[in-house]
Amino acid sequence: MSAKAEAYSSSANLGPGFDILSMAHNAFKDIVIARTIEEKGKIIIKSNNPKIPLDPEKNSAGLATKILLQEKGIDEGVEIEINKGIPFGLGLGSSGASSVAAIAAVNELFELKLTQEEMVKYSMFGEQASSGSPHPDNVAASVYGGIIAVTSVSPVKVEKIPVNLDFKILLISPQGEREGKTKKAREMLPSKIDLSLYVKNSRYLSSLILGFIKGDKELIKQGLNDEIVEVAREPLYPHYKKIKEIALKNGAIGSCVSGAGPTVLVLYDDNTNLDKIKVESLEVCKAFGLTCNFISAQIAGGVKSERLN
Ligand SMILES: Nc1ncnc2c1ncn2[C@@H]1O[C@H](COP(=O)(O)OP(=O)(O)O)[C@@H](O)[C@H]1O
Numbered sequence: 361m362s363a364k365a366e367a368y369s370s371s372a373n374l375g376p377g378f379d380i381l382s383m384a385h386n387a388f389k390d391i392v393i394a395r396t397i398e399e400k401g402k403i404i405i406k407s408n409n410p411k412i413p414l415d416p417e418k419n420s421a422g423l424a425t426k427i428l429l430q431e432k433g434i435d436e437g438v439e440i441e442i443n444k445g446i447p448f449g450l451g452l453g454s455s456g457a458s459s460v461a462a463i464a465a466v467n468e469l470f471e472l473k474l475t476q477e478e479m480v481k482y483s484m485f486g487e488q489a490s491s492g493s494p495h496p497d498n499v500a501a502s503v504y505g506g507i508i509a510v511t512s513v514s515p516v517k518v519e520k521i522p523v524n525l526d527f528k529i530l531l532i533s534p535q536g537e538r539e540g541k542t543k544k545a546r547e548m549l550p551s552k553i554d555l556s557l558y559v560k561n562s563r564y565l566s567s568l569i570l571g572f573i574k575g576d577k578e579l580i581k582q583g584l585n586d587e588i589v590e591v592a593r594e595p596l597y598p599h600y601k602k603i604k605e606i607a608l609k610n611g612a613i614g615s616c617v618s619g620a621g622p623t624v625l626v627l628y629d630d631n632t633n634l635d636k637i638k639v640e641s642l643e644v645c646k647a648f649g650l651t652c653n654f655i656s657a658q659i660a661g662g663v664k665s666e667r668l669n
């Protein structure tokens with residue numbers, strides 16, 4: 361028996377929304393095929409990307425699958441074949457998407473009838489394997505599609521944010537897959553924050569969510585800022601501040617770090633001078649010794665799965 365699922369890349373955090381907000385985009389996707397195998401209780405990982413770990417405990421798709429099977433009392437052996445389309449370590453939710461696609465494929469394989477929230481719950485365990493923390497934002501976006509807010513983690517609750525504005529997405533992404541990047545980025549987080557920063561970030565968060573719902577570009581621009589997490593992790597993306605300045609100067613709706621970086625997310629529309637943003641950003645990347653790729657994308661839908669046989 362086998363089943364297949366595909367899940368899109370995502371940009372988590374979206375300014376002030378650390379571990380809460382995330383956006384699925386069609387920049388890249390991972391495809392996972394789950395197959396039953398003869399050896400009971402065994403999980404085998406295969407992948408076209410030789411750089412990801414094949415140990416099921418260390419692979420996001422493997423750990424999530426293991427916990428799902430355990431909780432459901434399934435002792436069948438399963439092979440998880442991961443066709444990675446999403447480069448990892450760039451802030452594009454690569455580990456999360458593999459985990460989501462594996463959970464959706466296994467759900468299909470054993471007809472588990474998981475709800476979307478249950479899929480998020482199990483996929484989150486996969487993030488423990490890749491970043492040492494079961495953060496929910498990337499996996500929630502890949503499960504639901506669109507722009508989501510995680511409103512509770514125990515139990516998992518996710519809301520899709522209605523987006524009433526037409527915009528496009530530009531990802532400015534330095535080349536080179538970075539091993540253990542999100543794990544390192546989470547170790548850089550402050551354990552305490554100033555009340556004044558908390559207030560500022562809460563204003564940004566309200567502005568951003570209201571901006572998407574009302575279709576108000578000014579509110580989005582005002583909200584797409586972060587005084588806490590983006591700042592604490594600045595050494596991971598020294599190019600970001602300058603690129604954001606360039607994007608805003610050239611009429612972008614807003615810009616923020618994608619996930620834990622180093623990719624920079626730019627939201628833009630027909631009033632944006634995209635060519636100028638690209639030319640000037642390339643110079644900034646060069647100045648920091650980076651080769652940057654530009655990826656155009658749009659908001660994507662949620663995970664899709666099908667039974668193969
Ligand atoms: N299925 C997987 N897909 C991608 N990376 C994985 C997977 N399983 C484990 N990893 C590990 O997780 C890390 C990438 O995750 P992370 O740093 O969060 O980047 P991303 O922003 O792409 O999710 C790498 O160290 C990689 O080896």
Ligand SMILES: N[C@@H](CCOP(=O)(O)O)C(=O)O
Pocket residue numbers: 370372373378379380450451452453454495497498542545546618619620621
């Ligand atoms: N909320 C997480 C998101 C990490 O996203 P990634 O795509 O960089 O793995 C965090 O900021 O740690």
